[in-house]
Amino acid sequence: MRTSYKVDEFVDYAGNTRKFVIAAVSIQSNGLIDAYDNEQDDFVVVNNYEKILSVGISVCRPSDEFDENLGVTIAEGKAIKNQDHAMYISDGGLVNNKLVDALLEQEAEFFKKDPGYYLAGYNNDAxxxxxxxxxxxxxxxxxxxxxxxxxxxxxxxxxxxxxxxxxxxxxx
CATH class of the missing domain: 1.20.5 (Single alpha-helices involved in coiled-coils or other helix-helix interfaces)
Known part of the structure:
Protein backbone atom coordinates (compact mmCIF):
# COMPACT_ATOMS: atom_id res chain seq x y z
CA MET A 1 0.00 0.00 0.00
CA ARG A 2 1.34 3.39 -0.98
CA THR A 3 -0.03 6.84 -0.20
CA SER A 4 0.52 10.10 -2.06
CA TYR A 5 -1.07 13.34 -0.98
CA LYS A 6 -1.47 17.02 -1.73
CA VAL A 7 -2.12 19.91 0.65
CA ASP A 8 -4.30 22.72 -0.68
CA GLU A 9 -6.94 25.19 0.48
CA PHE A 10 -10.42 26.31 -0.51
CA VAL A 11 -12.89 29.01 0.47
CA ASP A 12 -15.97 27.57 2.17
CA TYR A 13 -19.57 28.81 2.05
CA ALA A 14 -18.92 31.22 4.92
CA GLY A 15 -15.90 32.80 3.24
CA ASN A 16 -13.35 31.00 5.43
CA THR A 17 -10.13 29.84 3.77
CA ARG A 18 -9.60 26.26 4.93
CA LYS A 19 -6.74 23.88 4.31
CA PHE A 20 -7.37 20.32 3.21
CA VAL A 21 -5.38 17.19 2.46
CA ILE A 22 -6.32 14.94 -0.41
CA ALA A 23 -4.72 11.50 -0.38
CA ALA A 24 -4.59 8.78 -2.99
CA VAL A 25 -3.90 5.30 -1.67
CA SER A 26 -2.76 2.54 -4.01
CA ILE A 27 -4.01 -0.78 -2.67
CA GLN A 28 -2.91 -4.16 -4.06
CA SER A 29 -5.88 -6.37 -4.73
CA ASN A 30 -6.89 -9.48 -6.61
CA GLY A 31 -10.48 -8.50 -7.01
CA LEU A 32 -13.25 -9.37 -9.35
CA ILE A 33 -16.04 -7.22 -10.66
CA ASP A 34 -18.98 -9.41 -11.49
CA ALA A 35 -22.45 -8.94 -12.84
CA TYR A 36 -25.56 -11.06 -12.94
CA ASP A 37 -26.12 -12.75 -16.30
CA ASN A 38 -29.82 -13.53 -16.79
CA GLU A 39 -29.16 -15.98 -19.60
CA GLN A 40 -26.77 -18.06 -17.47
CA ASP A 41 -28.78 -17.38 -14.30
CA ASP A 42 -25.52 -16.77 -12.47
CA PHE A 43 -22.87 -14.15 -11.78
CA VAL A 44 -20.11 -13.80 -14.38
CA VAL A 45 -16.76 -12.02 -14.10
CA VAL A 46 -16.80 -8.72 -15.95
CA ASN A 47 -13.28 -7.62 -15.03
CA ASN A 48 -10.33 -8.49 -12.80
CA TYR A 49 -8.39 -5.76 -11.09
CA GLU A 50 -4.93 -5.70 -9.54
CA LYS A 51 -5.05 -2.34 -7.79
CA ILE A 52 -7.49 0.04 -6.25
CA LEU A 53 -6.57 3.72 -6.30
CA SER A 54 -8.77 5.28 -3.64
CA VAL A 55 -9.08 8.97 -2.74
CA GLY A 56 -9.83 10.46 0.67
CA ILE A 57 -10.01 14.05 1.90
CA SER A 58 -9.60 15.64 5.31
CA VAL A 59 -10.53 19.26 5.92
CA CYS A 60 -9.33 21.52 8.72
CA ARG A 61 -12.10 23.28 10.62
CA PRO A 62 -11.88 27.09 10.58
CA SER A 63 -11.23 27.20 14.33
CA ASP A 64 -8.48 24.53 14.34
CA GLU A 65 -4.79 24.88 13.65
CA PHE A 66 -3.74 22.93 10.55
CA ASP A 67 -1.67 19.80 11.24
CA GLU A 68 -0.40 18.23 8.00
CA ASN A 69 0.47 14.86 9.55
CA LEU A 70 -2.95 14.51 11.15
CA GLY A 71 -4.59 15.59 7.89
CA VAL A 72 -2.68 12.94 5.94
CA THR A 73 -3.60 10.26 8.48
CA ILE A 74 -7.31 11.16 8.31
CA ALA A 75 -7.41 11.43 4.50
CA GLU A 76 -5.54 8.14 4.13
CA GLY A 77 -7.91 6.44 6.59
CA LYS A 78 -10.96 7.68 4.66
CA ALA A 79 -9.48 6.46 1.37
CA ILE A 80 -8.83 3.00 2.79
CA LYS A 81 -12.07 2.64 4.74
CA ASN A 82 -14.63 4.12 2.36
CA GLN A 83 -13.32 3.51 -1.15
CA ASP A 84 -16.32 5.39 -2.52
CA HIS A 85 -14.05 7.59 -4.67
CA ALA A 86 -11.88 4.92 -6.26
CA MET A 87 -10.53 3.57 -9.50
CA TYR A 88 -10.28 -0.17 -10.01
CA ILE A 89 -7.31 -0.89 -12.26
CA SER A 90 -6.83 -4.14 -14.16
CA ASP A 91 -3.16 -3.42 -14.98
CA GLY A 92 -1.37 -2.39 -11.78
CA GLY A 93 1.58 -1.08 -13.81
CA LEU A 94 -0.56 1.82 -15.01
CA VAL A 95 -0.54 3.30 -11.52
CA ASN A 96 2.56 5.48 -11.39
CA ASN A 97 3.56 8.81 -9.83
CA LYS A 98 2.48 10.80 -12.88
CA LEU A 99 -1.01 9.26 -12.91
CA VAL A 100 -1.47 9.66 -9.15
CA ASP A 101 -0.22 13.28 -9.17
CA ALA A 102 -2.59 14.10 -12.05
CA LEU A 103 -5.50 12.49 -10.20
CA LEU A 104 -4.71 14.41 -7.00
CA GLU A 105 -4.48 17.69 -8.91
CA GLN A 106 -7.75 17.02 -10.76
CA GLU A 107 -9.67 16.02 -7.62
CA ALA A 108 -8.26 18.93 -5.56
CA GLU A 109 -9.55 21.36 -8.21
CA PHE A 110 -12.91 19.57 -8.30
CA PHE A 111 -13.12 19.64 -4.49
CA LYS A 112 -12.59 23.42 -4.45
CA LYS A 113 -15.60 23.81 -6.77
CA ASP A 114 -17.86 21.22 -5.08
CA PRO A 115 -16.79 20.34 -1.51
CA GLY A 116 -20.18 18.72 -0.90
CA TYR A 117 -19.30 15.92 -3.30
CA TYR A 118 -16.69 14.67 -0.83
CA LEU A 119 -17.94 16.05 2.50
CA ALA A 120 -21.10 14.61 4.00
CA GLY A 121 -23.40 17.33 5.30
CA TYR A 122 -21.49 20.19 3.64
CA ASN A 123 -24.30 21.18 1.28
CA ASN A 124 -26.88 21.14 4.11
CA ASP A 125 -24.57 23.25 6.28
CA ALA A 126 -24.09 25.70 3.39
Whole structure:
Protein backbone atom coordinates (compact mmCIF):
# COMPACT_ATOMS: atom_id res chain seq x y z
CA MET A 1 0.00 0.00 0.00
CA ARG A 2 1.34 3.39 -0.98
CA THR A 3 -0.03 6.84 -0.20
CA SER A 4 0.52 10.10 -2.06
CA TYR A 5 -1.07 13.34 -0.98
CA LYS A 6 -1.47 17.02 -1.73
CA VAL A 7 -2.12 19.91 0.65
CA ASP A 8 -4.30 22.72 -0.68
CA GLU A 9 -6.94 25.19 0.48
CA PHE A 10 -10.42 26.31 -0.51
CA VAL A 11 -12.89 29.01 0.47
CA ASP A 12 -15.97 27.57 2.17
CA TYR A 13 -19.57 28.81 2.05
CA ALA A 14 -18.92 31.22 4.92
CA GLY A 15 -15.90 32.80 3.24
CA ASN A 16 -13.35 31.00 5.43
CA THR A 17 -10.13 29.84 3.77
CA ARG A 18 -9.60 26.26 4.93
CA LYS A 19 -6.74 23.88 4.31
CA PHE A 20 -7.37 20.32 3.21
CA VAL A 21 -5.38 17.19 2.46
CA ILE A 22 -6.32 14.94 -0.41
CA ALA A 23 -4.72 11.50 -0.38
CA ALA A 24 -4.59 8.78 -2.99
CA VAL A 25 -3.90 5.30 -1.67
CA SER A 26 -2.76 2.54 -4.01
CA ILE A 27 -4.01 -0.78 -2.67
CA GLN A 28 -2.91 -4.16 -4.06
CA SER A 29 -5.88 -6.37 -4.73
CA ASN A 30 -6.89 -9.48 -6.61
CA GLY A 31 -10.48 -8.50 -7.01
CA LEU A 32 -13.25 -9.37 -9.35
CA ILE A 33 -16.04 -7.22 -10.66
CA ASP A 34 -18.98 -9.41 -11.49
CA ALA A 35 -22.45 -8.94 -12.84
CA TYR A 36 -25.56 -11.06 -12.94
CA ASP A 37 -26.12 -12.75 -16.30
CA ASN A 38 -29.82 -13.53 -16.79
CA GLU A 39 -29.16 -15.98 -19.60
CA GLN A 40 -26.77 -18.06 -17.47
CA ASP A 41 -28.78 -17.38 -14.30
CA ASP A 42 -25.52 -16.77 -12.47
CA PHE A 43 -22.87 -14.15 -11.78
CA VAL A 44 -20.11 -13.80 -14.38
CA VAL A 45 -16.76 -12.02 -14.10
CA VAL A 46 -16.80 -8.72 -15.95
CA ASN A 47 -13.28 -7.62 -15.03
CA ASN A 48 -10.33 -8.49 -12.80
CA TYR A 49 -8.39 -5.76 -11.09
CA GLU A 50 -4.93 -5.70 -9.54
CA LYS A 51 -5.05 -2.34 -7.79
CA ILE A 52 -7.49 0.04 -6.25
CA LEU A 53 -6.57 3.72 -6.30
CA SER A 54 -8.77 5.28 -3.64
CA VAL A 55 -9.08 8.97 -2.74
CA GLY A 56 -9.83 10.46 0.67
CA ILE A 57 -10.01 14.05 1.90
CA SER A 58 -9.60 15.64 5.31
CA VAL A 59 -10.53 19.26 5.92
CA CYS A 60 -9.33 21.52 8.72
CA ARG A 61 -12.10 23.28 10.62
CA PRO A 62 -11.88 27.09 10.58
CA SER A 63 -11.23 27.20 14.33
CA ASP A 64 -8.48 24.53 14.34
CA GLU A 65 -4.79 24.88 13.65
CA PHE A 66 -3.74 22.93 10.55
CA ASP A 67 -1.67 19.80 11.24
CA GLU A 68 -0.40 18.23 8.00
CA ASN A 69 0.47 14.86 9.55
CA LEU A 70 -2.95 14.51 11.15
CA GLY A 71 -4.59 15.59 7.89
CA VAL A 72 -2.68 12.94 5.94
CA THR A 73 -3.60 10.26 8.48
CA ILE A 74 -7.31 11.16 8.31
CA ALA A 75 -7.41 11.43 4.50
CA GLU A 76 -5.54 8.14 4.13
CA GLY A 77 -7.91 6.44 6.59
CA LYS A 78 -10.96 7.68 4.66
CA ALA A 79 -9.48 6.46 1.37
CA ILE A 80 -8.83 3.00 2.79
CA LYS A 81 -12.07 2.64 4.74
CA ASN A 82 -14.63 4.12 2.36
CA GLN A 83 -13.32 3.51 -1.15
CA ASP A 84 -16.32 5.39 -2.52
CA HIS A 85 -14.05 7.59 -4.67
CA ALA A 86 -11.88 4.92 -6.26
CA MET A 87 -10.53 3.57 -9.50
CA TYR A 88 -10.28 -0.17 -10.01
CA ILE A 89 -7.31 -0.89 -12.26
CA SER A 90 -6.83 -4.14 -14.16
CA ASP A 91 -3.16 -3.42 -14.98
CA GLY A 92 -1.37 -2.39 -11.78
CA GLY A 93 1.58 -1.08 -13.81
CA LEU A 94 -0.56 1.82 -15.01
CA VAL A 95 -0.54 3.30 -11.52
CA ASN A 96 2.56 5.48 -11.39
CA ASN A 97 3.56 8.81 -9.83
CA LYS A 98 2.48 10.80 -12.88
CA LEU A 99 -1.01 9.26 -12.91
CA VAL A 100 -1.47 9.66 -9.15
CA ASP A 101 -0.22 13.28 -9.17
CA ALA A 102 -2.59 14.10 -12.05
CA LEU A 103 -5.50 12.49 -10.20
CA LEU A 104 -4.71 14.41 -7.00
CA GLU A 105 -4.48 17.69 -8.91
CA GLN A 106 -7.75 17.02 -10.76
CA GLU A 107 -9.67 16.02 -7.62
CA ALA A 108 -8.26 18.93 -5.56
CA GLU A 109 -9.55 21.36 -8.21
CA PHE A 110 -12.91 19.57 -8.30
CA PHE A 111 -13.12 19.64 -4.49
CA LYS A 112 -12.59 23.42 -4.45
CA LYS A 113 -15.60 23.81 -6.77
CA ASP A 114 -17.86 21.22 -5.08
CA PRO A 115 -16.79 20.34 -1.51
CA GLY A 116 -20.18 18.72 -0.90
CA TYR A 117 -19.30 15.92 -3.30
CA TYR A 118 -16.69 14.67 -0.83
CA LEU A 119 -17.94 16.05 2.50
CA ALA A 120 -21.10 14.61 4.00
CA GLY A 121 -23.40 17.33 5.30
CA TYR A 122 -21.49 20.19 3.64
CA ASN A 123 -24.30 21.18 1.28
CA ASN A 124 -26.88 21.14 4.11
CA ASP A 125 -24.57 23.25 6.28
CA ALA A 126 -24.09 25.70 3.39
CA UNK A 127 -27.86 25.93 2.88
CA UNK A 128 -28.48 26.59 6.60
CA UNK A 129 -25.73 29.21 6.64
CA UNK A 130 -27.25 31.03 3.64
CA UNK A 131 -30.74 30.90 5.17
CA UNK A 132 -29.46 32.34 8.46
CA UNK A 133 -27.52 35.01 6.57
CA UNK A 134 -30.67 35.97 4.63
CA UNK A 135 -32.69 36.18 7.84
CA UNK A 136 -30.06 38.41 9.47
CA UNK A 137 -30.11 40.67 6.41
CA UNK A 138 -33.90 40.83 6.59
CA UNK A 139 -33.72 41.61 10.31
CA UNK A 140 -31.52 44.64 9.54
CA UNK A 141 -34.19 46.04 7.21
CA UNK A 142 -36.96 46.04 9.83
CA UNK A 143 -38.22 49.49 10.83
CA UNK A 144 -41.01 51.06 12.86
CA UNK A 145 -43.79 48.79 14.12
CA UNK A 146 -42.26 45.73 12.44
CA UNK A 147 -39.02 46.23 14.38
CA UNK A 148 -40.88 46.81 17.67
CA UNK A 149 -43.00 43.69 17.11
CA UNK A 150 -39.97 41.60 16.16
CA UNK A 151 -38.00 42.71 19.23
CA UNK A 152 -40.96 41.87 21.45
CA UNK A 153 -41.45 38.44 19.88
CA UNK A 154 -37.73 37.62 20.23
CA UNK A 155 -38.04 37.83 24.00
CA UNK A 156 -41.50 36.26 24.35
CA UNK A 157 -41.87 32.82 25.92
CA UNK A 158 -42.79 29.88 23.73
CA UNK A 159 -46.11 29.65 25.59
CA UNK A 160 -46.87 33.28 24.77
CA UNK A 161 -45.79 32.83 21.12
CA UNK A 162 -48.07 29.81 20.75
CA UNK A 163 -51.01 31.67 22.26
CA UNK A 164 -50.47 34.61 19.90
CA UNK A 165 -50.10 32.33 16.88
CA UNK A 166 -53.28 30.45 17.77
CA UNK A 167 -55.11 33.74 18.23
CA UNK A 168 -53.91 35.06 14.86
CA UNK A 169 -54.87 31.82 13.10
CA UNK A 170 -58.40 32.01 14.52
CA UNK A 171 -58.87 35.50 13.09
CA UNK A 172 -58.50 34.25 9.51
Missing amino acids: KKYQENKSLKEYEKTLEGDAKVTYNYLKSASSKELKAMTDMLCLRK
